[in-house]
Amino acid sequence: MATVNAYAAQSEKSPLAPYDIERRALRPDDVAIDIDYCGVCHTDIHFAENDWGMTEFPVVPGHEIIGRVTAVGEKVSAHKVGDLVGVGCMVDSCRGCPACESGLEQMCKEGFVATYNGEDRHDHSITFGGYSDHIVVSDRFVVKVPAKLDPASASPLLCAGITTYSPLKHYGVxxxxxxxxxGMGGLGHMGVKFAKALGAEVTIFTRSESKVAEAKKQGADHVIVSTDDKQMEAAAETFNFLLDTVPVQHDLNPYINCLTFDGVHIIVGLLDPVEPALQAGGLVMRRRVLAGSLIGGMPETQEVLDFCAEHDITCDVEMIDIQDINTAYQRMKKGDVKYRFVIDMKSLRA
Structure with a gap:
């Protein structure tokens, strides 16, 4: 066991603050990592503030982790000391169900072990995430970071990146x-980059006319202001795929009607009930598909990093010190970030 520095929320009402945590001694298949960068995901806020009613306090968030290997267990051969590596949203799974055997650990029949606020399958301790200076993870859930990628801007690829890349690949864009x-937040801007790299003609849907120029800057071929009824009517039966990154309830029906026959609407941001109700006729009469997607398995997580290196894709980030994390949370709630905060973990060691 080793004591390491971290930032944790002690309750749903308390700000994140310095907190010492214990990291386990190396198991035979473990990789020990000194954390250099950790992205800040909106899910971190949900857990810190117990929005979903399942947080185990204290909680140390962070599941977009980039760092250097400092030690490996005796059975580890894929990683060595000094390697630049990443850890995303998962740190374990049952490894034996059909999903795990297919490299789809995120669909594990028994549920994957989350990087933070999960229960370790061996000692039943609660996992702590990347708002810390060190982490120990099974080698199966550690990916290699290509040398071509900037480590800081690569960290959000481990959540925002794989969340948008996986469905585009799965549904065959x-x-x-x-x-x-x-939507044009942390997920949306990555979705544009991936769809463009896959050769698609890409349109961003935004509710605000003020975001049109920014959408074009991000690489969109076209922009539709979804609050403009005429623009939405003109888009009817146009799209093969819709990647829906909006994390709050919104009316899906106008978007469904923008799909061609056999078109696919993929939800990656919404976990709440669909509200208002979905008009099923919009699906039935055009054989359209309403689908969901959750991050990606470990082989695909490695694939997205390699794809980004090949196509010069990075996430747009704003660097912060860990001491500014509570201010960053407040800014995220207001949508005041383009498009992802990343913590420079040197600030934790200062």
């Missing part, structure tokens, strides 16, 4: 397809 990306 190809050159010439028309892809609409709904």
């Amino acid at each position: 190809k050159p010439g397809d028309k892809v609409g990306v709904i």
Whole structure:
């Protein structure tokens, strides 16, 4: 066991503050990592503030982790001391169900072990995340960071990146397809970059006319202001795919009607009930599909990093010190970040 520095929320009402945590001694398949950078995901806020009613306090958030290997267990051969590596949203799974055997650990029949606020399958301790200076993770859940990638801007690829890349690949987006990306936050701007790299013609849907220029800057071929009824009517039966990154309840029906026959609307941001109600006729009469997608398995997480290195794709980030994390949370709630905060973990060691 080793005591390491971290930032934790002690309750749903308390700000994140310095907190010492224990990291386990190396198991045979473990990799020990000194953390250099950790992205800040909106999920971190949900857990810190117990929005979903399942947080085990104290909680140390952070599941977009980049760092250097400092030690490996006796059975580890894929990683060595000094390697630049990443850890995303998962640190374990049952490893034996059909999903795990297919490299889809995020769909584990027994549920994957989350990087933080999960229960370790061996000692039943609660996992602590990347708002810390060190972490120990099974080698199966550690990915290699290509040398071509900037480590800081690569960290959000381990959540925002894989969340948007995986469904585009799974549903077969190809050159010439028309892809609409709904929402222009941390997930949405990555969805645009991936869809473009896959050869699609990409349109961003935004509620605000003021975001049109920024959407074009992000690489969108077209922009539709979804609050403009005429623009939405003109888009009817246009798109092969819609990637819906909006994390709050919103009316899906106008977007469903923008799909061609056999079009696919993929939800990656919404976990709440669909409200208002979905008009099923919009699906039935055009054989459209309403689908969901959750991050990606470990082989695909490695794939997205390699894909980004090949296509020069990075996440747009704003660097912060760990001491500014509570201010960053407040800014995120207001949408005041383009498009992802990343913590420079040197600030924790200062």
